[in-house]
Amino acid sequence: MSADSPSEFDIINRYFSGIGAAHGDAVVLSGGDDCALITLGNDQQLALSIDTLVAGRHFPADAEAGDIAQRALAVAISDLAAMGATPIAFTLAITLPSYDRDWLTAFSNGLSSSANHYRIPLIGGDTTAGPLSLTLQVQGTVPRGAALRRSGARVGDGIYVSGFLGDAAAALDMLQGRLSVVDRDSYFHRCFYRPQARLQLGQQLLGRAHAAIDISDGLLADAGHIASASGVGLCLNAGQLPLSPALQGLVENQCITAQQALSYALTGGDDYELCFTAPRRDFAPVAGVAVVEIGQVVAGEGVQCLDSNGSALDFSRRGYQHF
Amino acid sequence: MSADSPSEFDIINRYFSGIGAAHGDAVVLSGGDDCALITLGNDQQLALSIDTLVAGRHFPADAEAGDIAQRALAVAISDLAAMGATPIAFTLAITLPSYDRDWLTAFSNGLSSSANHYRIPLIGGDTTAGPLSLTLQVQGTVPRGAALRRSGARVGDGIYVSGFLGDAAAALDMLQGRLSVVDRDSYFHRCFYRPQARLQLGQQLLGRAHAAIDISDGLLADAGHIASASGVGLCLNAGQLPLSPALQGLVENQCITAQQALSYALTGGDDYELCFTAPRRDFAPVAGVAVVEIGQVVAGEGVQCLDSNGSALDFSRRGYQHF
Numbered sequence: 001m002s003a004d005s006p007s008e009f010d011i012i013n014r015y016f017s018g019i020g021a022a023h024g025d026a027v028v029l030s031g032g033d034d035c036a037l038i039t040l041g042n043d044q045q046l047a048l049s050i051d052t053l054v055a056g057r058h059f060p061a062d063a064e065a066g067d068i069a070q071r072a073l074a075v076a077i078s079d080l081a082a083m084g085a086t087p088i089a090f091t092l093a094i095t096l097p098s099y100d101r102d103w104l105t106a107f108s109n110g111l112s113s114s115a116n117h118y119r120i121p122l123i124g125g126d127t128t129a130g131p132l133s134l135t136l137q138v139q140g141t142v143p144r145g146a147a148l149r150r151s152g153a154r155v156g157d158g159i160y161v162s163g164f165l166g167d168a169a170a171a172l173d174m175l176q177g178r179l180s181v182v183d184r185d186s187y188f189h190r191c192f193y194r195p196q197a198r199l200q201l202g203q204q205l206l207g208r209a210h211a212a213i214d215i216s217d218g219l220l221a222d223a224g225h226i227a228s229a230s231g232v233g234l235c236l237n238a239g240q241l242p243l244s245p246a247l248q249g250l251v252e253n254q255c256i257t258a259q260q261a262l263s264y265a266l267t268g269g270d271d272y273e274l275c276f277t278a279p280r281r282d283f284a285p286v287a288g289v290a291v292v293e294i295g296q297v298v299a300g301e302g303v304q305c306l307d308s309n310g311s312a313l314d315f316s317r318r319g320y321q322h323f
Numbered sequence: 324m325s326a327d328s329p330s331e332f333d334i335i336n337r338y339f340s341g342i343g344a345a346h347g348d349a350v351v352l353s354g355g356d357d358c359a360l361i362t363l364g365n366d367q368q369l370a371l372s373i374d375t376l377v378a379g380r381h382f383p384a385d386a387e388a389g390d391i392a393q394r395a396l397a398v399a400i401s402d403l404a405a406m407g408a409t410p411i412a413f414t415l416a417i418t419l420p421s422y423d424r425d426w427l428t429a430f431s432n433g434l435s436s437s438a439n440h441y442r443i444p445l446i447g448g449d450t451t452a453g454p455l456s457l458t459l460q461v462q463g464t465v466p467r468g469a470a471l472r473r474s475g476a477r478v479g480d481g482i483y484v485s486g487f488l489g490d491a492a493a494a495l496d497m498l499q500g501r502l503s504v505v506d507r508d509s510y511f512h513r514c515f516y517r518p519q520a521r522l523q524l525g526q527q528l529l530g531r532a533h534a535a536i537d538i539s540d541g542l543l544a545d546a547g548h549i550a551s552a553s554g555v556g557l558c559l560n561a562g563q564l565p566l567s568p569a570l571q572g573l574v575e576n577q578c579i580t581a582q583q584a585l586s587y588a589l590t591g592g593d594d595y596e597l598c599f600t601a602p603r604r605d606f607a608p609v610a611g612v613a614v615v616e617i618g619q620v621v622a623g624e625g626v627q628c629l630d631s632n633g634s635a636l637d638f639s640r641r642g643y644q645h646f
Contacts (some may be wrong), residue, residue, distance in 0.1 A: 024619050030369060032552065033473050034405035034537060035370035035463070040363050045351060047358035048446075050460060051415040054453035093375040093458045095418075123371075126458070130377035135416045135449070135458040140358070145607065179615035214357060277589060 005297065008127045015108040016092070020115030026088045027123050028143075036123040038089060044141040049079035055132035059193075060175055065103045066110030067193035068134070073114040074195045075216070076136040078272040081202035082214040084148040085140030086122035091137040091154060095128045118197065126151035129321040143184055146206050146277070153211035155231035157297040160288050162198050164244035165219055166261060167191035169268020181255045187246050194274035201286040212276035218269040220315060223303045233300030234277075239295045239305050241265045266305060267315055329422060329590040333448045338431040339415070342445040343438030349411045349464075350446050357509050359446040361412060365462040372402035378455035382516075383498055388426045389433030389458070396437040397518045398539070399459040401595040404525035405473040407538035408463030410443035416458040418451045441520065466470035469529050476534035476553035480600035485521050485612050487567035488542055489513035489584060492591020504578045508620075516597035524574070524609040530598055535599035541592040543638060546626045551602065556623030561630050563617045564588045589628060590638055 006014070017031065024030060029037035040046060053072050055061040073090070080087055092111075095105075115122060120138070171192035173179035183189055200212075205212060212228055214221045219241075223234045243261055250256045256264075281293035295305075304312045340354065347353060352360035363369060376395050378384040397412070404409055415434075419427075438445060443461070443574070494515035496502035506512055520535075528535060534553055535546045542564075546557045566584055573579045579587075606614035618628075627635045 015631065029470070029472070034535075035372040035408065035470070037406075037465070037470055038369040038371070039467065042365055046361040046363065046369065046462075048361070048460075048462070049358040050414040050449055050458070051445060051449045052417045052418055052449045054418060054451050057451065057453055079357040083360075091371065091373040091460060093373045095377055095456060096373055124373060126373055126375045128375045128377050128380065128456075130380055130456060131454040132451060133418060133451075133456065135373070135375065135632065137371075137414060137460045139369075139371070142360070144362065147352070147358070147360055149352070170351040188605065212357075217350065 006122060011074045011099070011104065011127050012125070015104045016122060016125060018176060019108070019112045021121050022116070024089065024121035024123070026227045027121055028123065030123040035250060036089070038139065040141060045087040045147065047080060047081050047083045047142050047147060048137060049076060049139045050137040051076050052133060052135040060163040061132070063193070065107035069107045069110035070114045071193045071195065072134045072136055073111060073118065074197050074272060076138045077118050077120065077197035077199065078195070078214040080138050080140040081198045082148065082204040082212050082274060083142060083195070084146065084202040085137060085142045086203065087140045087199070088119055089121050089123040090136055091285065092122060093123040094125065095130040095133045097130070097132055116200065132263055138139070143206070146207055148202065148209055148212035150213050150226050150229035153226050153232050153277040153297050155232055155297050155299050157210055158280035158293045159234055159236065159275065159277050159295040159297060160283060160291050160293055161215070161225070161273050161275045162201055162291050163271070163273040164242050164247065165215070165270050165271050165273065166247050166264030167244050167301070168195065168248065168270035169264040170247055179256065194255055194272060195270070197272060198274045198289065201274055201289065204274065204286055209276040209278045214274050215275055217272045218267040219275065220303050220305065221264050223275055227301060227303055233298040234295060234303045235298045236295035236305040238262055238301065238305050238313060240292065242290070242292050263315065274294055325401045330637040333420070334427065334450050338427045338477060339445060339448060340543050342435045343433070344444050345439070346410065346442040347444035347446070350444055353446040354646045355550050355599055358636035359412070361416070361462065361463060364388045366467045368467050368470065369469060370403060370406045370408040370463045370465050371460060372399060373458060373460040374399050375456060375458040384455070388430035390431035392430045393437045395457045395459055395518050396434060396441065397595060399461040400441050400443070400520035401448040401518070401537040401539065402523065403463040403472065404520045404522045405535050405597060406465060406466040407469065407529040409526065410441055410461060410463045410522070411447040412444050413461045415448040417448065418453040420453070420455055421592065432519050435438050441522065448539060464604050466529070469524065471532055472529055473534055473536050473552035475548050476555050476600040476620050476630065478555055478622050479618050480515065480533055480555055481616045482559065482598065483614050483616055484538070484565060484598045485524055485614050486594070486596040487565050487570065487587060488538070488594050489570050489587030489591050491593035492565050492587040493570060493573065495593065496614055502579065502610065504573060515593060518593070519596045520595060521612065524597055524612065524614070527609055532599040532601045536598055538594045538598055539592055541590040542598065543626050543628070544591050546598055550626055551598050551600070552622060557618060557626045558620045558621045559618035559626065561636060563615065565613070565615050586638065626633035
């Protein structure tokens with residue numbers, strides 16, 4: 001910890017000015033005033049989402065600052081992806097226990113890298129002293145009336161997910177010492193700290209998907225939101241869930257059971273892949289990410305997952321519980 | 324503390340749904356999905372501001388939940404007022420140490436009351452477990468290109484403030500035990516916990532004021548932002564600062580010195596009145612709140628405050644320091 005104690009303004013100027021600024025076409029005024037100002041095009045709607053990440057709860061308190069920043073922005077952007085929105089700007093309210101130059105430099109670099117990756121400028125924020133936490137709000141635009149919602153799933157739709165499920169949950173068990181394995185090439189570490197928000201996929205699903213959500217709390221829980229919002233049932237097939245070669249490798253090497261891998265995929269959360277329903281068809285990979293069918297929308301309510309014998313699996317823990 | 328432990332969704336449904344919903348003309352989708360959706364009118368720009376309030380730092384940790392809620396929303400709305408914006412919606416990320424039904428009920432009631440007062444609906448948020456803090460983001464609209472900024476002050480402008488200065492700082496000294504007086508009718512308590520964001524005044528200043536800011540960090544500090552953003556100097560007259568009858572009463576009763584009252588008014592912060600510059604004229608009261616001239620914009624830089632002899636006062640502490 002550094003001994004000098006700069007003002008909030010110093011911290012903003014040193015570590016938070018200009019982040020992602022190359023991508024601020026819609027931004028009229030950014031920082032340095034009471035509000036930021038944005039101009040939207042006609043026939044656009046504003047999509048916005050706010051998320052808080054608390055140290056020791058949403059990420060390990062000793063995580064690297066750059067990892068924290070990159071994860072926080074990806075998690076927030078993922079909500080835009082789930083609506084099919086295009087990012088326009090984000091705000092950051094950061095609460096810091098003390099002024100730590102090295103930490104802030106690493107955080108700023110990670111945030112900048114991620115902001116450029118998602119082409120989204122930081123346009124305002126607040127810096128306060130207190131227990132470490134971050135609150136990000138992302139703003140995006142969608143063509144008027146076109147946003148992907150949770151409520152449009154129809155009986156007969158296929159259910160699809162992007163990428164792999166369960167890796168982030170396995171990573172968290174590793175980070176917290178419940179699972180001791182060699183994380184080759186830091187694959188699992190990356191899955192947890194640098195999830196990829198599926199912006200391109202979300203945008204391509206506008207007009208094609210009936211309902212969509214990002215998987216933050218776990219597939220069963222998030223699919224449950226589609227089911228309840230749409231007034232339908234979702235029937236998943238365990239054998240179709242996309243498990244990464246790395247997660248399958250943990251099973252093959254008997255580091256975890258097949259049941260544990262399935263539990264990671266169904267209830268683990270933190271994957272930030274998209275789950276959506278659409279008329280049944282094959283989806284080509286989008287930006288190199290596969291999309292696979294994992295079940296079907298049925299009449300009824302709730303979510304069930306069938307094993308290869310057609311028997312419903314029982315998972316008492318249906319996703320991340322916040323309290 | 325209650326023993327049962329509801330989910331985040333339960334908490335949102337019980338305590339945060341429908342707040343201010345009668346005022347959601349621009350809101351297309353509110354809560355219950357990955358993002359909220361807003362439609363803006365053509366020729367409007369979006370103004371947005373995010374603020375975090377940490378327990379024990381921005382408000383006493385044992386403050387009443389309803390007071391905390393009302394103060395938090397007023398503080399956030401005040402940034403819209405300072406730009407001349409009209410509120411359209413807000414989001415709330417709240418971090419709670421535990422599930423406390425009574426606390427949440429009081430918080431929800433206070434928030435609802437304030438949301439209706441400012442005619443702004445709550446459209447989304449996040450509920451997390453951790454040390455108590457609130458982050459609010461307010462969204463408003465301004466006619467394209469018309470927003471009041473800090474950067475437009477011109478030499479020769481008068482400098483104006485609304486309402487009274489220094490009451491909130493005196494209140495904080497009372498709340499924290501540094502000043503022991505009888506707070507008749509809870510006047511000072513109200514000044515601190517229920518500041519009035521000057522929305523109507525801000526909107527009336529569109530096209531009339533050259534620069535504006537809300538007084539959150541203290542008049543000297545906030546006037547300093549106008550000075551530096553505008554490339555001018557601000558010269559204030561101590562004798563013109565509007566002190567409330569209650570604050571003057573503390574001086575008359577020798578509870579505080581005249582110097583202390585002046586210090587509250589100049590450096591105390593938390594008043595959430597508007598300070599603006601405009602061509603010199605008389606401003607009629609807006610919504611019952613007086614606007615008084617307190618100085619003049621001059622060539623040069625920085626802010627100085629002159630006493631009745633024309634000598635510059637020296638205040639080493641120029642406003643609230645966040646770190």
